[in-house]
Every structure is written in C-alpha cells, then in structure tokens.
Amino acid sequence: MSRVHPRQKLSPADAEAFAADVDALHAKVRKTLGARDRNYLLRVIRVQKIIAVAGRAVIFASVPLMPWFFHHALASKAAFLCVALAGAVLLSLAKILENMELGHNILHGQWDWMNDPEIHSSSWEWDNVCVAAQWKHSHNVVHHTWTNVVGKDRDVGYQVLRVTDEQPWHWAYLPQMFYTIILALLFQWGVGLHDIDFENVRNGKLPKAAIDAHMVAMKAKATRQLLKDYVLWPLLAGPFFVVVLAANLVANGLRNIWAFIVIFCGHFPSGVAMYTAEETENESRGDFFARQVSGSCNISGGGLFHVMTGNLSHQVEHHLFPDLPSNRYGEIAPCVRELTQKYGLPYNEGSFTRQLGTTFWNILKHSFPTGQKTTSTTTTTTT
Amino acid sequence: METEPREQPTGLRARALAVASLFVAPRSPLDYLRASALPSGGHRARVVATRAECEGTATLTLSPAPRTWSAGQHVDLSVLVDGAYQTRTFSISSAPPAASARARTFDVTIRAAAHGRLTPMLVRDAKVGDDVRVSPPAGCFVLPDAGAGMGPLLFVTAGSGITPVMSMLRGSLSSDVLHVHFERTRDRIIFGSELDALAKADPSYRRTCELTGAEVNVDQMLARIRALCPDLHTRQTFACGPAPLLDAMRALYTELEIEDHLHTESFGAPAAPPAIRALAHDAETTVARLSFTRSQVNVDADGRTSLLVLAERAGLKPAHGCRRGLCRSCVAPLRKGTVRDLRTGMDTVATGGGVQMCINAPVTDVEIDL
Ligand code: FES
Numbered sequence A: 001m002s003r004v005h006p007r008q009k010l011s012p013a014d015a016e017a018f019a020a021d022v023d024a025l026h027a028k029v030r031k032t033l034g035a036r037d038r039n040y041l042l043r044v045i046r047v048q049k050i051i052a053v054a055g056r057a058v059i060f061a062s063v064p065l066m067p068w069f070f071h072h073a074l075a076s077k078a079a080f081l082c083v084a085l086a087g088a089v090l091l092s093l094a095k096i097l098e099n100m101e102l103g104h105n106i107l108h109g110q111w112d113w114m115n116d117p118e119i120h121s122s123s124w125e126w127d128n129v130c131v132a133a134q135w136k137h138s139h140n141v142v143h144h145t146w147t148n149v150v151g152k153d154r155d156v157g158y159q160v161l162r163v164t165d166e167q168p169w170h171w172a173y174l175p176q177m178f179y180t181i182i183l184a185l186l187f188q189w190g191v192g193l194h195d196i197d198f199e200n201v202r203n204g205k206l207p208k209a210a211i212d213a214h215m216v217a218m219k220a221k222a223t224r225q226l227l228k229d230y231v232l233w234p235l236l237a238g239p240f241f242v243v244v245l246a247a248n249l250v251a252n253g254l255r256n257i258w259a260f261i262v263i264f265c266g267h268f269p270s271g272v273a274m275y276t277a278e279e280t281e282n283e284s285r286g287d288f289f290a291r292q293v294s295g296s297c298n299i300s301g302g303g304l305f306h307v308m309t310g311n312l313s314h315q316v317e318h319h320l321f322p323d324l325p326s327n328r329y330g331e332i333a334p335c336v337r338e339l340t341q342k343y344g345l346p347y348n349e350g351s352f353t354r355q356l357g358t359t360f361w362n363i364l365k366h367s368f369p370t371g372q373k374t375t376s377t378t379t380t381t382t383t
Numbered sequence B: 001m002e003t004e005p006r007e008q009p010t011g012l013r014a015r016a017l018a019v020a021s022l023f024v025a026p027r028s029p030l031d032y033l034r035a036s037a038l039p040s041g042g043h044r045a046r047v048v049a050t051r052a053e054c055e056g057t058a059t060l061t062l063s064p065a066p067r068t069w070s071a072g073q074h075v076d077l078s079v080l081v082d083g084a085y086q087t088r089t090f091s092i093s094s095a096p097p098a099a100s101a102r103a104r105t106f107d108v109t110i111r112a113a114a115h116g117r118l119t120p121m122l123v124r125d126a127k128v129g130d131d132v133r134v135s136p137p138a139g140c141f142v143l144p145d146a147g148a149g150m151g152p153l154l155f156v157t158a159g160s161g162i163t164p165v166m167s168m169l170r171g172s173l174s175s176d177v178l179h180v181h182f183e184r185t186r187d188r189i190i191f192g193s194e195l196d197a198l199a200k201a202d203p204s205y206r207r208t209c210e211l212t213g214a215e216v217n218v219d220q221m222l223a224r225i226r227a228l229c230p231d232l233h234t235r236q237t238f239a240c241g242p243a244p245l246l247d248a249m250r251a252l253y254t255e256l257e258i259e260d261h262l263h264t265e266s267f268g269a270p271a272a273p274p275a276i277r278a279l280a281h282d283a284e285t286t287v288a289r290l291s292f293t294r295s296q297v298n299v300d301a302d303g304r305t306s307l308l309v310l311a312e313r314a315g316l317k318p319a320h321g322c323r324r325g326l327c328r329s330c331v332a333p334l335r336k337g338t339v340r341d342l343r344t345g346m347d348t349v350a351t352g353g354g355v356q357m358c359i360n361a362p363v364t365d366v367e368i369d370l
Helices: A012-032 A035-061 A077-107 A132-145 A176-185 A187-193 A198-202 A208-236 A238-267 A285-294 A303-308 A312-320 A326-342 A352-365 A377-382 B011-024 B029-033 B118-125 B159-170 B192-201 B218-228 B243-255 B307-313
Strands: A297-299 A348-350 B044-052 B057-063 B074-081 B084-091 B106-111 B131-134 B153-158 B177-183 B205-211 B236-241 B262-266 B288-292 B297-301 B331-336 B338-341 B347-349 B354-356 B360-362 B366-368
Touching: A012 A285, A012 A326, A035 A077, A035 A238, A035 A326, A035 B029, A077 A132, A077 A238, A077 A303, A132 A208, A176 A187, A176 A238, A176 A352, A187 A208, A187 A238, A208 A238, A208 B011, A238 A297, A238 A312, A238 A352, A285 A312, A297 A312, A297 A352, A303 A312, A303 A326, A312 A326, A348 A352, B011 B029, B057 B118, B074 B118, B084 B106, B084 B118, B084 B159, B106 B118, B106 B159, B153 B159, B153 B218, B153 B243, B159 B177, B159 B236, B177 B218, B192 B205, B205 B218, B218 B243, B236 B243, B243 B262, B288 B307, B288 B360, B297 B307, B307 B360, B307 B366
Parallel strands: A297 A348, B153 B177, B153 B236, B177 B205, B236 B262, B288 B366
Antiparallel strands: B044 B057, B044 B131, B057 B106, B074 B084, B074 B131, B288 B297, B331 B354, B331 B366, B338 B347, B338 B360
C-alpha cells in the first residue's frame, strides 16, 4: 500500500474505518483491565517509595565521608563525591518514576477505572512545582486535543522554541539552542507555567485575574516543593546543610533534563508531521487519530527504559489511547503498528540517539530562517 | 471523595504527622509508614469474622468501626473485584455503641441478590483478612434515642429488610414494639432464632413472621399488617423492604392521614437495567430520563446523544475539553442508572464513580450530580 504523506488526509471511508479499528482496540484493552494491571501499578508505587527513601538515605550517608571534617579510613574526596552523587541519582530516579510513570499517567485518568479514590486523576498530586489541576488542562485538554497544530498546541516549542517551519521565524530564535538548555534544566518550571497562554498575555487577551489565579496556586505548590527539598531536608543535616541541598538540586535537575528529553523526543524528531489550524477544521475522528499517529514518535528500548520514560517512549500508542494504562502500551504496539500499515500511515519509531539527535538538529536548524515559503509544498505534492 | 478521615489525629501524633508531611509532600507520611503500597486516606476496614446466616446470607464483622452510627443507618462498602473497586450499600446490622462508648467492630449482613454479581461473591468468598473500604454511615432511617418518647412502635420488614431494624432491636429499645416480618419461606428467615430469643426475653417486644410464598402479593401483605396491628394509627412505623411494599404502605398511611407516622427505607440492588429499550433507531424516541440533580434539570435521552450534548441542550455549561473521550475534563459523578460508552458500547453502572459526559449516553434513567 502506498504511503500516505504524514499530513495527507485519509479518504473519508478509510478515516471512518481507521476510527472504528482504533475504537475496537481501545474497547478490547479496556475490557481486559484487571488485577494484573492494578498489581503492576501498586508495584511501581512501592518501588518508587523504596528508591525515594534509599536516595535520601544515601545522600545523608555521604556526609561522614567528607575528608575535611572526618578523619577515618573511609573518608576521602572520591568516596564522598561518589556516594553523594549516587544518592542524588537515586532520588532523581524516584522523582522520574513519580512524575512520569505515576503522575503523568494517573493524571491522565489511566487508572480511574479502578474506582480507587486514592489513585485517581481527580485527587492525585505530583512531586514537582506544577499544580496537577493546571497541568491537566494544559496537557490533557490543550496538547492532546490540538497535538502538533501550530498556534494551538502550546507544546510545539513550549512557547519559547521554534521547532517547525510553520512557526514564523524571528531573530529572537537565533540563540534558541541556549534557551533549550535553560528550558531543559528548569523544565518543571516551564511545565508549571505552561497553562498560561503567553501569546494571549502578549496581546492582552488573557485577563490579569486569570494569570494571578494561576500564580497564586502555583506559588503555594512551589513553596511546599522548595521548602521540602531546599530547606527541610538540608536542615536535617545540620552544619552539612549544603551537601543535602546540592544533592537535591542535582536530583531535581536530572529529573528536569530527563523529562524534557522524553517529551521533546515524543513530538519533534525528524519525520514528524505538523499541522495548521485550517487543516484540522472539521476534522473527522479518523483524521484526528491519524494526526495523533503522524504527530507522535516512539523511542525503541528495553522494558526498564520504557518504564523510566513513563511509557512515553510509546508516544504513538499514548496519543491514540491516553486513558489506557501505560503498562499496556508496549503490549498493543504491534497492533497499532499493523493498523498504521493497513492505512498507510507513518509509524515513527527510532533509537534514543536517533530521536534525540534529530530533535536537537531540528531545534538548531530552526534557529535560522528555514523553509519560510515551503508551507504549502507538502500538501500539494501529495494530491 | 467525601471520605473524612476516620479519626482526626490529635495532639502529638497530629503535630508529628503535620511536620512529616512537609518532608514528603505531596504524599502523606502515612504512605511511607504503612506496609501496603497504597497511599493513605479514606476509610478502610478488615473482615475480622464471617458468619453464615441462612442460605445465601452472611454476616461480615468488620473492624475498625465508624466512630458512631445510629441504628438503621447504612454504609457503602467497596471491595476489589479484579483490580477495580465495586461499591454497594448495606445496612449496619449490629447495634451502635452506647453513648460515649466506642465500638471496635460492626456488622453488615448481606444476602446474595438473585441476579447480582457482587453480593453473591461477597456471601460466598468473603473471608477473614479481606480489606474493604467503608464510607461514613449515612441515612435517616433511624430511631432517635432508641425510641424513647416515641410511644409504641411498629416494625415492618421484608426479606433482608430486617438488617437495619436488627440494629435497632439489638440496641436497648425503650418502647412497646410490634414487629411484622415477611419472608418467602421459613428457611430464608434471617436472624430467626435470635429474634425468637429476644421475644421470649422481652415482653414488650412482640413478633410475628408471615410467610408469603414465592408469589408476593403486596395487597395481602397490607391486609396482614392491618389485621395484626389494629392500633396502626397509634404507632410510629419503621418499614424496610422492597419498593412496591413501601409504596403501598405510603399510600395506605396517606389514606389514613397518618403519613407522618411512617419511616421507610428501601433496600436491594437497583433494579437490573431494563433491556435497553431498543436503542432508539429514530432520534425522536426517548429511551431514558436524565436528571442533573444539582441543577434540577430533567431531559429526555434517546440513547445515542451524549450526556454532554444533552446537558448543553438543556442550557447547562458543564466543564469539558476534547469532547472525544480523551482528556477526562468532562467527568461528572454518576449517581444512578447505567450509561453506555458510545465508542465501545461498554456499560457503566452507577457505583459512586464519575463518567465522561462527552462519550456516554444514558441507557436507563440516569442521575448526574451536576
Ligand atoms: S471532554 Fe475530554 S474526555 Fe470528555
């Protein structure tokens, strides 16, 4: 079967059949959810807590290894740095699991079928500065509805970067490689502010009251988060306050970088399709699903890798079925791939290096005024 | 969820928890203290004893007990069935603790519903050590001050309608009580011997058990009540049983102009959803009635139009996002009835959870808390 260009629409008949196939797969999985899935989630929760406790403990264990204050055989600069770093990495792994495999997926409502009031999208809160309720809007509603529609999906460039030719170039994008690094390092803050539509702030369409309300809620959440990692835990170390603070900073930073990488690899490697608002007007369900497929990219890898990405390495499956439990994405991936073949849709999957490399190349390339006049070529060549 | 913590921790413990929670925000310190993987909160109880009553009926003793309850009240029990919690309402059948005392355990008595899924499972499989969730006790089918100052009482119970009344009888009653119990056959009588013993020990409690056979006739039942209780108008009446009996009693009491003497509680699983009235092939057909309880709006549903669209047509403005079943911003509590996922054809029965309004349509009469 001939390959449909990422942005070409399916024929109306194909679109309808594709939507029916997607719905059927959804129903099939939904019907078989049960104790096995619940046990998986409970295991992740348990492991996450153990790693979190271990991480904090190891950070504290590094203190008596400081050769400047303790004079015993084990104390050395190298031992201290290794142990402190190991603690920071463990804590960061815990935060990654908590934010991605737990927070992201629970807040999507993937586990709401359990009717468990304690593990429910309506009540869950996660370990980062972003307020869950605000994220549920910016992500579940805006991003998952308008996936890759330039001007509508604020995830396209995260309101600061130019990642596609569809975004008009401006000289301010020239140093955007530098912005990228800043965004990656401070990613949780980017996510926290993401529900504010900065376009509308600039043109004055967003009432000040709305911005204030956002900031009040975010400030309360961020205060608790900062207090926890940068005041209370460090205080427990007494005079060695700085050690714990630094380790926590590293842990949060690593988590930020990893989350940034996974999320950017989901939608901006090469070969991904971007859309204009006009193209998606009166979009049928089938075309909607086709856009979700063409606009998402998978990262290949092993089981542990998938868990550490919150199974967002199965971005295509996630965008077709954002409310199905993440542990099922890998299982249904072959069916999804088969469906895309059946309808001639792309299935963008690549190694971590490929997806990350092309994502960075994409950002670097779009710092410059690329492809300003080519917007219409893709659509015309396909007719 | 409207589950208040069972016990507000007090004093030192509360302060310790408050400080600890600053260290583990946004989780709770209890998550880390408990061995189980589950985050904290809500009411939990464990089955500490099971007792077979008559055929198809069992009593579960649960611990810990709610701080207090009034005889006649009920709780929602949620149990895990293949990974998901299912919730049903049961009357508490044990007596509430005396004033200022605390109960360690409480009982619910469960009869397996003929076509039920959950109750037969509970009666058959529930065992000591099982964990359940328990809502705070609720319901206004209660006897104030154990009936003190209410004058003579009449209890009318049918089938498992005995359970809330049992909680009243097991407490200390301070009135003259006449109890008329209906049951189909003798071997189905729940608490039979205990009630006999009670009647023997306490002369102010008189009881009679009426067997109806398989064919239940409400008019006959009413006639029996009137025959057994000539002084109906002098008694406050507490009746618990199936809806048709209660409806008939309400009509009778209204006719006698003593409707303020009648206190009722209906029991049993909500009637099985009537076979979907032919999933309306032309859009005009009404298959169900949809009520938005909080806004007090009722609309007709055709079985194919989503709750969200129906709500909007009725002038409501429910929160929503994608309108495609993806973002879950349109979830609203389903209080009653069954809805069907228009994409998958899967039915959801009200068990206290929420449903996505944009992709579900009513199959039976439905109540949404909106
Ligand atoms: S509006 Fe998005 S799930 Fe219903």
